[in-house]
Amino acid sequence: MSLSTKFAAPERFGRRFGRAYAVHVLGCKVSQIEADGIARTLESEGFEPARPGEAAEVVVLHACTVTARADRDALRLARRLRRENPAALLAVTGCLAERDPDGLSLRPEIDVVAGHGSRLALPRLLEDAAAGLLPGKVAERTASPAEVLASPLAAGGTGRSRTFLKIQDGCGRRCSFCIVPSLRGAERSAPASEVEDAIRALGEDGVPEVVLCGVHLAAFGHDHGESLVGLLRRLEDRPPACRLRLSSLEPMEAGEALVDLVASSRVVAPHLHLPLQSGSDAVLRRMRRGMTRARFRDLLLRAARANPRLHLATDVIAGFPGETDAEFAETEALLAELPLASLHVFPFSPRSGTAAAAQPAGASVPASLRTRRAARLRARAATLLRRFAAAHDGRAADVVALRGDVGLTETYVEVALPPSGPPPASRFAALLALRPDGGLDARPAVPFSC
Numbered sequence: 102m103s104l105s106t107k108f109a110a111p112e113r114f115g116r117r118f119g120r121a122y123a124v125h126v127l128g129c130k131v132s133q134i135e136a137d138g139i140a141r142t143l144e145s146e147g148f149e150p151a152r153p154g155e156a157a158e159v160v161v162l163h164a165c166t167v168t169a170r171a172d173r174d175a176l177r178l179a180r181r182l183r184r185e186n187p188a189a190l191l192a193v194t195g196c197l198a199e200r201d202p203d204g205l206s207l208r209p210e211i212d213v214v215a216g217h218g219s220r221l222a223l224p225r226l227l228e229d230a231a232a233g234l235l236p237g238k239v240a241e242r243t244a245s246p247a248e249v250l251a252s253p254l255a256a257g258g259t260g261r262s263r264t265f266l267k268i269q270d271g272c273g274r275r276c277s278f279c280i281v282p283s284l285r286g287a288e289r290s291a292p293a294s295e296v297e298d299a300i301r302a303l304g305e306d307g308v309p310e311v312v313l314c315g316v317h318l319a320a321f322g323h324d325h326g327e328s329l330v331g332l333l334r335r336l337e338d339r340p341p342a343c344r345l346r347l348s349s350l351e352p353m354e355a356g357e358a359l360v361d362l363v364a365s366s367r368v369v370a371p372h373l374h375l376p377l378q379s380g381s382d383a384v385l386r387r388m389r390r391g392m393t394r395a396r397f398r399d400l401l402l403r404a405a406r407a408n409p410r411l412h413l414a415t416d417v418i419a420g421f422p423g424e425t426d427a428e429f430a431e432t433e434a435l436l437a438e439l440p441l442a443s444l445h446v447f448p449f450s451p452r453s454g455t456a457a458a459a460q461p462a463g464a465s466v467p468a469s470l471r472t473r474r475a476a477r478l479r480a481r482a483a484t485l486l487r488r489f490a491a492a493h494d495g496r497a498a499d500v501v502a503l504r505g506d507v508g509l510t511e512t513y514v515e516v517a518l519p520p521s522g523p524p525p526a527s528r529f530a531a532l533l534a535l536r537p538d539g540g541l542d543a544r545p546a547v548p549f550s551c
């Protein structure tokens with residue numbers, strides 16, 4: 102069925118008729134923010150969110166492609182969305198559309214493929230597709246890369262307890278396992294003054310927590326002579342009405358100054374997520390991380406000395422090509438030494454188009470061994486989280502109510518709120534009590550005041 106017959110007449114489309122749309126997203130925080138931006142753009146063109154149970158007429162899948170598994174998940178979801186919305190126009194956007202437009206265009210369930218930077222053009226693209234005006238399924242690449250800073254409210258709207266703000270995009274590094282730089286292009290950041298204004302506006306709008314996000318957040322501002330430390334210092338000098346949280350920061354750029362600032366900050370939540378990936382220098386070299394075991398160790402111990410209550414989190418890849426038992430043991434030994442609160446574990450997954458995927462077959466670690474190593478690390482992760490939660494027993498905390506019965510502390514621990522507790526998106530001081538099951542109860546004390 103050609104696209105043009107899908108809608109009787111082009112003028113029945115978009116702003117004139119409030120067409121029902123649905124946006125689905127897979128992937129990282131940046132991807133989620135972008136999907137939010139797509140939804141707002143469609144609404145600004147007269148589309149309306151499909152009501153529950155109502156078949157959408159336009160479906161957008163904003164999809165990730167960071168691993169082969171991410172691809173499989175996206176294609177499975179696309180098939181499901183087609184089944185659930187048989188008459189809809191189905192568009193795929195995001196990193197997957199950027200990496201494999203031609204492959205996606207061969208799939209019968211997909212009508213439109215639009216890569217990064219297509220948000221603003223999407224309504225028109227969909228209209229043209231419906232009218233059969235698109236020469237093919239793949240939208241022409243736009244000159245503009247994915248934009249960086251969507252307007253504050255577009256990043257999540259008010260009333261949300263946590264709002265994610267994308268302030269940076271792109272990456273200039275070439276870690277050998279990572280496809281992201283080839284999809285998102287060079288590093289670019291929003292002007293720090295615009296970010297500062299956006300944060301203040303969200304705080305004044307009642308949002309208690311703003312999460313700063315980017316593809317390579319620690320490189321914020323490097324493209325125009327600014328820095329994340331510089332931005333945070335301005336906010337430290339005149340605190341906004343909300344607390345800030347930083348999403349993951351590559352340790353290669355997150356130097357001592359940033360760690361010291363976060364450790365002593367009144368504005369930034371005491372939570373540092375610094376991906377390690379491996380505790381073996383030989384593996385780090387093969388990953389082209391530009392980081393060493395010793396430097397990472399020093400950075401983390403410096404942070405813990407500066408603020409022992411910091412939530413220190415990291416990521417590790419298990420079973421990177423060529424990883425020997427001894428190299429894996431180095432990783433385990435380093436993790437055992439560091440005062441970590443949480444650990445995210447990723448069994449190595451070759452991503453075509455990366456240097457690591459081009460390693461000779463003999464170098465790859467058998468899948469069963471990757472799985473076993475990942476399982477060992479995940480067991481460690483569970484112990485770390487339990488230990489970190491237990492350390493909060495009897496402590497006061499700065500809690501944001503996420504939803505009726507759940508809150509989030511400044512140290513990034515979820516706590517249980519009493520029935521008829523504070524309303525969602527409120528922020529308050531609370532006393533924490535450890536439950537026998539290892540969870541934490543929060544007894545609200547007083548509303549939090551900046």
Ligand code: SF4
Nearest residue numbers: 272274275276279281
């Ligand atoms: S720093 Fe490395 S892992 Fe992070 S986005 Fe850039 S290339 Fe990928």
